Amino acid sequence: MKKDDGITNIIICGVGGQGILLSSDILCSAAFCAGYDVKKSEIHGMAQRGGSVISHVRFGKKVYSPLIEEGKADFILAFEKLEALRYAYFLKKNGIFIVNDLQLPPMSVLTGEREYPENITGILSKIGTVDVIPAQEIALNLGNVRIANVVLLGSLARYLNFPLEVWYTAIKENVKQKYLDLNLHGFEKGRKFCEKVGD
Amino acid sequence: MDNIEKKIMSGNEAVARGAWEGGCHFAAAYPGTPSTEILENIIKYPEIYAEWSVNEKVALEVCAGASFVGARAITAMKHVGLNVAADPMFTLGYTGVTGGLVIVTCDDPGMWSSQNEQDNRHYARHAKIPMLEPSDSNEAKIFTKMAFDISEEFDTVFLLRLTTRISHSSGIVEIGPRKEIPVKGYIKDIKKRLVLPAHARVLHRIVEERMKKIAEYSESFSYNRIEWGDRGLGIISSGIAYMYAKEVFPEASFLKLSLTHPLPKNLIKRFARGVKKLLVIEEGDPILEQEIKAMGIEVVGKERIPLCGELDPTIIKKSFNKRIQRPKIMVENIPERPPVLCPGCPERGVFYVINKLKLVATGDIGCYTLGALPPLNAMDTCICMGASVTNAYGMDRAGGEDLSKKLVAVIGDSTFFHMGIPGLINAVYNKGNLNLLILDNLTTAMTGHQPHPGTGKLAHGEEGKRILPEDVARGCGVEFVKIVDPLNLREVEQSIKEALNFEGVAVLVFRSPCIFLKKPEPYLIVDIEKCNGCKLCLRLGCPAITVKRIESREKPAAYIEPTLCNGCGLCIQLCLHGAILKQSSQEELE
Numbered sequence: 064m065k066k067d068d069g070i071t072n073i074i075i076c077g078v079g080g081q082g083i084l085l086s087s088d089i090l091c092s093a094a095f096c097a098g099y100d101v102k103k104s105e106i107h108g109m110a111q112r113g114g115s116v117i118s119h120v121r122f123g124k125k126v127y128s129p130l131i132e133e134g135k136a137d138f139i140l141a142f143e144k145l146e147a148l149r150y151a152y153f154l155k156k157n158g159i160f161i162v163n164d165l166q167l168p169p170m171s172v173l174t175g176e177r178e179y180p181e182n183i184t185g186i187l188s189k190i191g192t193v194d195v196i197p198a199q200e201i202a203l204n205l206g207n208v209r210i211a212n213v214v215l216l217g218s219l220a221r222y223l224n225f226p227l228e229v230w231y232t233a234i235k236e237n238v239k240q241k242y243l244d245l246n247l248h249g250f251e252k253g254r255k256f257c258e259k260v261g262d
Numbered sequence: 263m264d265n266i267e268k269k270i271m272s273g274n275e276a277v278a279r280g281a282w283e284g285g286c287h288f289a290a291a292y293p294g295t296p297s298t299e300i301l302e303n304i305i306k307y308p309e310i311y312a313e314w315s316v317n318e319k320v321a322l323e324v325c326a327g328a329s330f331v332g333a334r335a336i337t338a339m340k341h342v343g344l345n346v347a348a349d350p351m352f353t354l355g356y357t358g359v360t361g362g363l364v365i366v367t368c369d370d371p372g373m374w375s376s377q378n379e380q381d382n383r384h385y386a387r388h389a390k391i392p393m394l395e396p397s398d399s400n401e402a403k404i405f406t407k408m409a410f411d412i413s414e415e416f417d418t419v420f421l422l423r424l425t426t427r428i429s430h431s432s433g434i435v436e437i438g439p440r441k442e443i444p445v446k447g448y449i450k451d452i453k454k455r456l457v458l459p460a461h462a463r464v465l466h467r468i469v470e471e472r473m474k475k476i477a478e479y480s481e482s483f484s485y486n487r488i489e490w491g492d493r494g495l496g497i498i499s500s501g502i503a504y505m506y507a508k509e510v511f512p513e514a515s516f517l518k519l520s521l522t523h524p525l526p527k528n529l530i531k532r533f534a535r536g537v538k539k540l541l542v543i544e545e546g547d548p549i550l551e552q553e554i555k556a557m558g559i560e561v562v563g564k565e566r567i568p569l570c571g572e573l574d575p576t577i578i579k580k581s582f583n584k585r586i587q588r589p590k591i592m593v594e595n596i597p598e599r600p601p602v603l604c605p606g607c608p609e610r611g612v613f614y615v616i617n618k619l620k621l622v623a624t625g626d627i628g629c630y631t632l633g634a635l636p637p638l639n640a641m642d643t644c645i646c647m648g649a650s651v652t653n654a655y656g657m658d659r660a661g662g663e664d665l666s667k668k669l670v671a672v673i674g675d676s677t678f679f680h681m682g683i684p685g686l687i688n689a690v691y692n693k694g695n696l697n698l699l700i701l702d703n704l705t706t707a708m709t710g711h712q713p714h715p716g717t718g719k720l721a722h723g724e725e726g727k728r729i730l731p732e733d734v735a736r737g738c739g740v741e742f743v744k745i746v747d748p749l750n751l752r753e754v755e756q757s758i759k760e761a762l763n764f765e766g767v768a769v770l771v772f773r774s775p776c777i778f779l780k781k782p783e784p785y786l787i788v789d790i791e792k793c794n795g796c797k798l799c800l801r802l803g804c805p806a807i808t809v810k811r812i813e814s815r816e817k818p819a820a821y822i823e824p825t826l827c828n829g830c831g832l833c834i835q836l837c838l839h840g841a842i843l844k845q846s847s848q849e850e851l852e
Contacts, residue, residue, distance in 0.1 A: 078599065079601065088432075091270055091432060092270060095270050095434065100433075100434060101270065101432075101433065101434065102398070102431060102432065102433045103270075103431060103432040103433075104427055104430065104431040104432075105430055105431075106374045106375075106426070106430060107295055107296060107298075107299075107375070107430055107710070112601035112602060112603070112604060112629055112632065113599075113601055113602040113604060113805050114599055114600055114601030114602070115598075115599040115600075126433075127505045127506075127508040127509045128505045128506050128508070128509040128574075128575050129398075129427060129431035129432075129433070129502075129505070130427070130506070130574045130575060131575075132509070132574075132575040132576050132579065132586070133576045133586050133587075133588040134586055134587035134588040134589060135587070145596065145597065145599070146599070148591070148593060148596055149596050149599075151589065151591050152588050152589060152591060154589055155587065155589075156587065156589070168808060169597050169598065169599035169600075170599075170600070170602055170635075170636075170803065170805065171597050171598065172597055173800065173805070173807070173808045173809075174636070174637055174800055174803075175797075175809070177597040178597075179597065180593055180596065180597075186591065186592050186593055189592060190589045190590075190591065191589075208825055
């Protein structure tokens with residue numbers, strides 16, 4: 064997936080605690096192993112406490128800014144639907160949303176002050192292609208809901224032409240040995256699921 | 263070329279690596295976003311002594327001590343941390359160093375996790391200390407390593423300035439071996455290190471001469487460099503702003519500044535002469551812009567580029583009316599998702615009671631500042647580390663009796679050790695009335711769980727000497743001291759009422775570990791037969807509790823999300839109908 068400037072831009076977003084930072088670390092390692100210059104930017108600290116979290120990943124021949132410009136993201140990998148909508152303005156024309164089939168209502172919705180927007184997938188499909196991935200369900204079936212992040216990463220992997228070994232190395236570098244098999248399994252499921260709906 | 267080892271590193275990891283490669287012997291810091299990971303990564307290098315100090319002033323002073331004996335030392339702090347360390351920093355600017363001494367300031371434009379947006383480039387000018395500003399992780403490593411050498415060469419403390427987007431962005435870093443440098447050893451030199459007025463007057467002159475020499479060095483410093491492109495447009499930039507500017511104006515000529523104080527004035531003049539139009543693209547205050555304008559050079563800067571907030575490529579494009587291809591989104595007013603107190607957070611019970619009793623609460627810095635948000639609304643002020651204690655005391659003194667009856671100060675355990683203690687002593691000594699609630703979750707939670715004196719653990723995890731907040735309070739002369747379980751709402755309410763009735767200084771220590779430090783209890787469940795949908799449990803502001811519609815009846819019922827609930831049990835205590843149950847009690851019922 065290359066553009067004129069040869070740089071691929073990926074936004075990963077979701078809710079603090081969903082494993083967004085780990086996913087962007089894995090993606091970054093994979094791009095690095097595949098021989099690209101790579102930059103990543105994220106926010107730590109207060110925002111991570113159940114707040115909206117966004118990570119920018121860019122790779123290509125030479126990357127300057129770690130931040131992606133509005134309307135320039137090739138992919139938005141969203142771990143939660145409302146967060147996909149919140150950062151949809153980053154997507155370029157004909158870009159791709161990969162969205163976890165999950166709704167986590169923010170506090171204002173829990174207290175009844177605000178309503179969770181309806182038909183988010185429909186709204187997103189007016190901006191770009193939308194892949195909805197039941198990552199939560201897939202992860203639960205594998206026995207651990209916390210690996211939903213690698214399931215989603217697996218579905219992103221289908222669009223990036225990195226060799227599979229690169230992904231395995233990147234996952235190995237970033238997860239604990241104890242959880243390696245589980246993560247690799249989750250990644251595979253995500254990659255395969257995507258193939259099923261995509262083809 | 264290919265045999266150079268490369269790694270992906272965040273700016274903070276790269277600073278730690280640079281310190282190690284640069285032969286650093288000694289590191290001390292207090293955690294603060296976005297600086298925390300610098301010391302966390304230095305801890306991984308056994309060649310460097312590393313400690314979490316109780317605050318930034320202490321950290322800088324112990325590093326200065328290490329420098330006095332000829333060790334290379336580094337301290338790192340967030341931008342507001344440098345305010346705390348400013349006192350020693352200004353005078354160390356006079357004394358200079360023996361072992362290289364580097365102060366890393368991590369500014370937070372955009373205030374992602376901070377209370378203000380101060381631009382610490384001002385400090386370099388104010389304290390007459392040279393400053394290096396990297397633009398990415400690789401430069402962060404190189405500049406840290408160099409800073410020790412330049413510090414010793416010019417006998418000066420060195421400031422290294424990162425911003426959130428340097429600290430927490432990652433990129434490829436070329437790594438190298440460590441340079442082993444012996445600790446020089448102590449030699450007494452009171453004219454250098456004992457700043458009696460007579461000595462300081464001499465030192466001030468030396469400082470002015472030193473800055474002239476470093477300004478000359480800055481002219482030929484290889485990372486202050488001109489990149490000729492289209493001569494029609496010249497851009498002067500530094501730090502992360504340089505990267506954004508390169509993205510937005512790829513054809514332009516650039517003067518990339520890295521040693522940004524003192525400025526290479528001749529280089530700037532040469533660049534200005536070589537281009538038709540000159541822009542200064544900098545994040546924060548117009549510091550480069552004003553210095554360059556003072557040289558008589560015409561530049562465009564802050565009249566186009568915002569002074570407030572972070573920059574990014576989009577903002578720079580908008581500033582110069584360049585086209586953005588932002589897609590149209592058919593929804594307006596997307597519900598915000600601000601950070602919240604974690605489900606099961608032990609501080610929640612205290613905030614619930616503060617809100618319930620309609621108290622006035624001065625607050626402090628940490629994740630517990632989130633107790634200020636609805637529906638808890640349990641905090642009235644938050645200024646800086648330790649200010650809860652002193653603000654409450656001052657309000658009590660000047661605010662009259664009615665306020666006095668409902669005034670409490672809320673501070674975290676790490677914050678208490680950082681800067682809460684002097685305020686407590688002040689209140690006791692001046693015979694004040696103060697109700698200090700110490701939220702002791704046994705860690706520095708906000709910044710990622712660093713140890714502090716109250717935990718008794720040291721930076722590397724080994725046992726240190728544990729100092730308990732209640733012992734400190736008693737030692738400061740506080741007569742009313744009580745330890746309370748914050749997960750017991752009745753005890754919390756009763757103890758706060760007792761403290762409010764006590765004449766004088768009362769300290770309550772609410773001790774319960776942060777949820778990240780313990781194994782969660784099994785999640786709780788709602789008996790929808792008993793739940794009448796009163797929504798009382800929602801007043802806890804727990805992200806795990808929501809209310810859902812029930813098909814068979816009109817009234818909704820509470821729902822507890824299993825993946826979020828930690829089983830803390832506060833909602834069980836609140837429910838008037840016994841509708842929230844532990845899993846075991848549910849099984850018993852069946």
